[in-house]
Every structure is written in C-alpha cells, then in structure tokens.
Amino acid sequence: MAGGEVEVVDLVKMFNEVTAVDGINLQMPAGEFFSMLGPSGCGKTTTLRMIAGFEQPTSGQILLDGRNMAFTPPHKRNVNMVFQNYALFPHLNVFDNIAFGLRRDKRPKAEIRRRVGEALELVQLTGMEKRKPGQMSGGQQQRVALARALVLQPAVLLLDEPLGALDAKLRKTLQIELKELQQQVGITFIYVTHDQEEALTMSDRIAVMSAGRVEQVGPPQHLYEEPTTTFVADFLGVSNLMTATARGESNGRCKVSLGEFALYAANGDVSTTGETRIVIRPERVRLEAHGTSGENRIPGMVERVVYLGNGNQIIVGLAHGERIQALVQNTGDELAYRQGDPVQAYMPAEALRVLTDTGTAPLEDDPRARPAVRPVEPIAEEASTPNVNV
Numbered sequence: 001m002a003g004g005e006v007e008v009v010d011l012v013k014m015f016n017e018v019t020a021v022d023g024i025n026l027q028m029p030a031g032e033f034f035s036m037l038g039p040s041g042c043g044k045t046t047t048l049r050m051i052a053g054f055e056q057p058t059s060g061q062i063l064l065d066g067r068n069m070a071f072t073p074p075h076k077r078n079v080n081m082v083f084q085n086y087a088l089f090p091h092l093n094v095f096d097n098i099a100f101g102l103r104r105d106k107r108p109k110a111e112i113r114r115r116v117g118e119a120l121e122l123v124q125l126t127g128m129e130k131r132k133p134g135q136m137s138g139g140q141q142q143r144v145a146l147a148r149a150l151v152l153q154p155a156v157l158l159l160d161e162p163l164g165a166l167d168a169k170l171r172k173t174l175q176i177e178l179k180e181l182q183q184q185v186g187i188t189f190i191y192v193t194h195d196q197e198e199a200l201t202m203s204d205r206i207a208v209m210s211a212g213r214v215e216q217v218g219p220p221q222h223l224y225e226e227p228t229t230t231f232v233a234d235f236l237g238v239s240n241l242m243t244a245t246a247r248g249e250s251n252g253r254c255k256v257s258l259g260e261f262a263l264y265a266a267n268g269d270v271s272t273t274g275e276t277r278i279v280i281r282p283e284r285v286r287l288e289a290h291g292t293s294g295e296n297r298i299p300g301m302v303e304r305v306v307y308l309g310n311g312n313q314i315i316v317g318l319a320h321g322e323r324i325q326a327l328v329q330n331t332g333d334e335l336a337y338r339q340g341d342p343v344q345a346y347m348p349a350e351a352l353r354v355l356t357d358t359g360t361a362p363l364e365d366d367p368r369a370r371p372a373v374r375p376v377e378p379i380a381e382e383a384s385t386p387n388v389n390v
C-alpha cells in the first residue's frame with residue numbers, strides 16, 4: 001500500500017500544568033523504521049498517542065501523507081498501534097482476536113479467513129488459531145497483537161515499547177524479527193522505546209528525546225559517532241564525559257585543558273572556547289605503559305578491572321581527578337593491566353569530541369544527570385538496557 005509519510009510540526013501537549021510534549025518537529029518518510037528513544041516520562045507515548053489520534057495536540061500539526069489529521073478520528077487515520085501489554089481480548093481465541101477489526105469493518109468471511117491466515121504466517125503463528133491468549137507465552141501474545149494490527153494493512157504502525165514485557169533473550173530475537181517483518185511489509189514503523197540497544201538494532205533513524213523535546217535525530221551510527229549534546233552522548237551507549245576548558249582552535253582541532261593537561265579534540269564543536277564538555281567512547285581509549293610519551297596522553301592508575309566476557313572494562317583514575325573507562329577486547333591474551341597499575345591513557349584527537357550543549361542536556365542538577373563513569377556493574381544483558389532513573 002502506498003503512503004505512510006508522517007510529519008509532526010511544532011507539536012505541543014500540555015496536561016494542565018505539565019508539558020508532556022514541548023514543541024517537536026519530525027519527518028518520517030514512508031517505509032522508514034523510525035524510533036523515538038528517551039527515558040521514561042520524556043513524552044514518547046504522548047507523541048505516539050497524538051499520531052494515533054487518541055490524544056488531541058494542544059498546538060501543532062500532525063500530517064499523514066501531507067494531510068492534516070487534526071479532525072480525523074483514530075479509526076479513519078490508516079494507522080494502527082501495538083501496545084506493551086498486548087491488549088488482547090482474553091475470551092477470544094487467536095483467530096477471533098486478529099479478525100476483530102476486519103469483522104468490525106464488515107469484510108466478507110472468505111476475505112477475513114484469507115487475511116487472518118496471511119497475518120498469522122507473517123508473525124509465524126500458523127496453526128495457533130484456536131488458542132486463547134492465556135495459553136500462550138508473552139512473546140506469542142505479542143505476535144498476535146502484531147498480527148491484529150497488521151491485518152488491517154495500515155500505512156503506519158505505531159509500536160509503544162512492544163517488547164518491554166519480555167525477557168532479554170526473547171527481546172533480542174523479536175528485535176531482529178520485527179525489523180525483518182517491517183522490511184517485508186514495507187510500511188512505516190514508529191517505534192517507541194527507552195532501550196538504546198533496541199533502537200540502535202532496529203531503526204533506520206532515531207530521535208533521542210528528553211523532557212518533551214527532541215535532542216537529536218539521525219541514523220544509529222550517526223548518533224553514536226557524532227552526538228552533539230551531553231544527553232545524547234550519555235544516553236546512547238557508554239560515554240566518558242569530561243569537563244574541560246577549550247582554549248581555541250588550530251588546524252581543525254580544539255585545544256582543551258583538563259587540569260594541568262592539554263589534549264586536542266578533532267571532532268564536534270572544535271571552535272568553542274571556555275568551559276565545555278568532551279566525550280570519548282570506552283573502546284577508543286587506549287591504555288599504554290606508564291610513561292609512554294606523545295600528545296593526548298594523561299597518566300592514571302587502574303582502579304578496577306571488570307571482566308565482561310568479550311572484553312574487560314578498565315576503570316582508570318586520571319591524574320587530573322576524573323575517572324574514565326576503557327574497553328579492552330578479549331583477544332585471548334592475558335590482560336596487561338591490573339588494579340593499582342600506573343598507566344598512560346591515550347585518547348586520540350580523532351576520538352575526542354567537543355559537545356555543544358543545548359541547555360536541555362542533563363547537567364549536574366538535573367535528576368537525569370549521571371556520573372561521568374557509569375556504575376561498574378553493567379554486564380552483558382543489563383549493559384544493553386539504558387539507565388532510566390526518572
């Protein structure tokens with residue numbers, strides 16, 4: 001089916017004095033897998049519900065294929081929504097759950113049978129027609145919910161944390177399936193999640209949201225490699241965020257000082273001056289023997305080594321007072337550094353990024369603010385779930 005382009009313009013939603021959505025602008029071309037990613041309470045569900053038509057905007061516009069939807073009721077919007085808690089009818093079997101919308105639309109019996117069959121095939125549940133939701137696992141129930149939404153052939157499918165209730169392993173399997181399914185049916189998916197790994201895995205593009213606003217929009221790789229704000233750098237993946245003083249630019253690099261040490265940063269807002277924040281990903285920090293000379297090196301001491309299986313996370317206290325973490329891949333060789341060892345942390349200029357804060361990023365007094373070094377616990381599954389602390 002053609003169409004499925006969604007645009008939201010200056011969208012605002014107030015609930016009395018609470019501003020849930022604070023003026024967002026997004027363009028989602030037809031057929032895109034678009035995710036809205038952000039911590040709990042940042043306005044994701046409210047935005048989705050406005051696109052679905054369950055909620056009226058306080059101001060702003062929602063356009064579907066260029067047409068303003070302000071006065072179009074939900075069932076006439078050619079969009080459909082899948083919820084975290086499945087919302088299946090418990091007394092109806094799988095077939096009847098999926099057929100519900102088609103019967104409401106008074107489709108002929110033969111067509112209903114054919115379309116339900118196709119939808120079941122799409123979600124790999126053929127043969128389960130007679131089961132009741134209570135006789136199925138969470139993953140199967142969510143597939144039924146998906147089939148029920150897809151059977152109506154919407155141009156846009158809205159998904160609100162649909163994998164949120166499932167365990168980590170099943171979630172990973174379904175992430176891949178959902179992405180394949182989206183490519184197969186070719187419709188626009190607008191996917192809401194607070195799980196950065198989920199968004200990175202599935203999306204063509206992601207909007208990172210914070211406090212009712214969009215912080216940054218882009219393809220996963222772009223957001224990970226080129227975050228512009230502290231919030232995005234910190235929310236997506238693991239970041240070493242450091243406070244530095246920018247001393248001006250030369251040759252496309254920004255000279256920054258951290259205490260008595262000077263480094264060069266070659267990415268981001270290199271022309272800034274004064275107090276700023278810089279970021280480097282743990283996998284880009286290289287640890288060397290103490291005393292190794294050369295630019296962009298700060299001496300430090302290994303404070304902790306955390307074995308992660310596929311690598312080691314090494315927490316280093318740097319001489320100027322901040323802590324960073326380095327990720328060292330597990331190559332089978334014995335790790336060269338142990339707790340208490342003096343090291344040299346090499347942070348190449350190409351891997352150091354100067355951030356441009358917009359003011360909506362989590363600064364120290366923001367409840368979402370987190371320390372420069374994340375808690376050391378993250379291991380495998382848990383490491384993939386972002387810290388949602390609001």
Ligand SMILES: Nc1ncnc2c1ncn2[C@@H]1O[C@H](COP(=O)(O)OP(=O)(O)O)[C@@H](O)[C@H]1O
Binds near residue numbers: 015020021044
């Ligand atoms: N019906 C409502 N009445 C009052 N406040 C609401 C309502 N729905 C959402 N909110 C508030 O709006 C903000 C955004 O909520 P929501 O869109 O559900 O966030 P998210 O889905 O990102 O967790 C929150 O502060 C929430 O408490």
Ligand SMILES: [Mg+2]
Binds near residue numbers: 041044045046
């Ligand atoms: Mg929500």
